[in-house]
Amino acid sequence: MHVEPPVGSPRSLEEAYGLLASAPHRPLAGGTDMLVQLTGELGPAPERVLDLWRLDELRGIRVEGGALEVGALTTHAQIRRSEACAAHAPTLVAAVATIGAAQIQNRGTIGGNVMNASPAGDTLPVLLALDAVLVAGGPRGERSIPAVGFWPAYRSTALAPDELLLRVRIPIVDGRRQAFRKVGTRRAQAISKVVLAAAWRRDPAWRDVRIAFGSVAATPIRATAAEAALEGAPPTAASIDRAVAALLAELRPIDDVRSTAAYRLEVSGRILRRLLEDAS
Amino acid sequence: MTYRLVVNGEPAEVGVPGMRRLLDVLREDLGLTGTKEGCGEGECGACTVLVDGEVVVSCLVPVCQVDGSVVRTVEGLAVAGGSALAPLQAAFLEAGGAQCGICTPGMLMAADAFLAAGAEPTDDAIRGAIAGNLCRCTGYTKIVDAIRLAAERRQAGAGAA
Numbered sequence: 001m002h003v004e005p006p007v008g009s010p011r012s013l014e015e016a017y018g019l020l021a022s023a024p025h026r027p028l029a030g031g032t033d034m035l036v037q038l039t040g041e042l043g044p045a046p047e048r049v050l051d052l053w054r055l056d057e058l059r060g061i062r063v064e065g066g067a068l069e070v071g072a073l074t075t076h077a078q079i080r081r082s083e084a085c086a087a088h089a090p091t092l093v094a095a096v097a098t099i100g101a102a103q104i105q106n107r108g109t110i111g112g113n114v115m116n117a118s119p120a121g122d123t124l125p126v127l128l129a130l131d132a133v134l135v136a137g138g139p140r141g142e143r144s145i146p147a148v149g150f151w152p153a154y155r156s157t158a159l160a161p162d163e164l165l166l167r168v169r170i171p172i173v174d175g176r177r178q179a180f181r182k183v184g185t186r187r188a189q190a191i192s193k194v195v196l197a198a199a200w201r202r203d204p205a206w207r208d209v210r211i212a213f214g215s216v217a218a219t220p221i222r223a224t225a226a227e228a229a230l231e232g233a234p235p236t237a238a239s240i241d242r243a244v245a246a247l248l249a250e251l252r253p254i255d256d257v258r259s260t261a262a263y264r265l266e267v268s269g270r271i272l273r274r275l276l277e278d279a280s
Numbered sequence: 281m282t283y284r285l286v287v288n289g290e291p292a293e294v295g296v297p298g299m300r301r302l303l304d305v306l307r308e309d310l311g312l313t314g315t316k317e318g319c320g321e322g323e324c325g326a327c328t329v330l331v332d333g334e335v336v337v338s339c340l341v342p343v344c345q346v347d348g349s350v351v352r353t354v355e356g357l358a359v360a361g362g363s364a365l366a367p368l369q370a371a372f373l374e375a376g377g378a379q380c381g382i383c384t385p386g387m388l389m390a391a392d393a394f395l396a397a398g399a400e401p402t403d404d405a406i407r408g409a410i411a412g413n414l415c416r417c418t419g420y421t422k423i424v425d426a427i428r429l430a431a432e433r434r435q436a437g438a439g440a441a
């Protein structure tokens with residue numbers, strides 16, 4: 001049976017905060033995760049739903065104060081069409097292009113991907129690699145939370161139940177390069193077995209290296225040992241070997257329905273090696 | 281709550297819970313059973329309809345989000361007051377683009393959006409447009425043929441006009 005909890009559809013953020021303060025509500029963006037959860041098969045349905053779809057103030061992409069800002073309700077299709085995203089966050093465009101097919105990309109939002117907090121969420125490693133900041137709002141005002149601390153445990157986020165995600169801020173860094181790799185079972189509509197996002201500068205040594213993985217742990221993670229192995233090192237085969245060895249020592253992937261730990265470890269090492277070779 | 285939408289050009293008003301799936305509103309409340317339910321989880325595309333011109337899976341869209349929207353379903357494709365098949369539907373018949381037919385309404389709507397966008401009907405572009413629609417029967421080749429045929433006829437028609 002499909003569950004149909006009561007739903008409020010506020011027309012302004014103020015009204016939304018008011019509803020959240022009056023009683024617990026589960027926010028609803030594009031519904032591509034939530035409606036699947038409402039089949040009644042995946043645990044209890046929310047008691048009340050807060051439909052954010054009319055809150056145009058949460059939509060849109062702009063460059064402001066040295067950062068690319070993407071509103072939480074911006075759809076994957078809008079990110080794919082955005083010139084500002086292509087210029088400053090090509091890895092974000094690459095990631096959302098792999099999320100479902102057109103039907104999902106026309107409704108699914110970046111805020112939903114972030115707040116769903118799946119370890120397989122494809123934009124999450126990108127936000128980690130690009131040092132993104134997540135801006136939340138609620139009755140106590142706005143606050144900014146770095147992506148690194150945003151997903152503390154399996155399927156949880158740093159937000160309080162009465163807060164909403166408002167937008168994602170990605171700092172624009174001169175000379176930063178970035179890359180994205182996703183391994184799934186097929187091209188359209190496949191959830192990741194392993195996903196990798198990386199960012200770096202070269203002078204010609206490796207600088208400001210960020211390596212982030214999804215689907216290999218309970219949360220999206222930064223591979224800090226691999227990053228440290230590269231930082232300041234020359235772009236040689238030896239430094240790549242050291243980074244891959246550090247990665248294999250630090251990753252602890254799991255077996256699940258989509259893949260095995262052994263496969264994930266092997267593939268993680270290979271896609272990082274290829275990415276670094278391409279970048280050298 | 282009362283929600284107002286325009287479905288296949290006709291205004292419709294439904295008094296239903298806001299979290300009811302658009303799929304159920306179409307099939308149960310409006311009696312438009314052309315739209316099919318396959319998986320109910322967004323994976324198969326059988327329930328694809330157009331909302332304000334964009335393809336969506338109606339099993340994942342609650343009706344509260346389409347209040348005031350324009351919805352187009354497979355029932356809206358036929359022309360001449362519903363008495364004649366649209367060129368796209370005729371092309372599916374001609375090319376053998378349907379077997380059991382369960383995927384067909386969704387395929388037609390994805391194809392309808394593709395034709396409306398006016399992109400060049402290459403194999404890659406057509407396959408991209410139906411990447412969210414699964415078919416267990418045809419192996420897709422004849423569906424791609426049908427869409428290409430419809431697109432080419434449309435271009436030829438536009439050129440002649």
Ligand SMILES: Cc1cc2nc3c(=O)[nH]c(=O)nc-3n(C[C@H](O)[C@H](O)[C@H](O)COP(=O)(O)OP(=O)(O)OC[C@H]3O[C@@H](n4cnc5c(N)ncnc54)[C@H](O)[C@@H]3O)c2cc1C
Binds near residue numbers: 026111121
């Ligand atoms: C067929 C299919 C294929 C998919 N493929 C992929 C894939 O390849 N990769 C991938 O990463 N995901 C995939 N997904 C999952 C999903 O489409 C994405 O996670 C999408 O980005 C979710 O966005 P949404 O707006 O639909 O979220 P919703 O379902 O509306 O919400 C998701 C969660 O986030 C919360 N939420 C949403 N917005 C806010 C906000 N502004 N503030 C606070 N909380 C909020 C909701 O309460 C809910 O818990 C797929 C889903 C389907 C059905």
Ligand code: FES
Binds near residue numbers: 316321322324337
């Ligand atoms: S029934 Fe909606 S996608 Fe399968």
Ligand code: FES
Binds near residue numbers: 378379381383414415
């Ligand atoms: S014709 Fe049977 S599923 Fe496509």
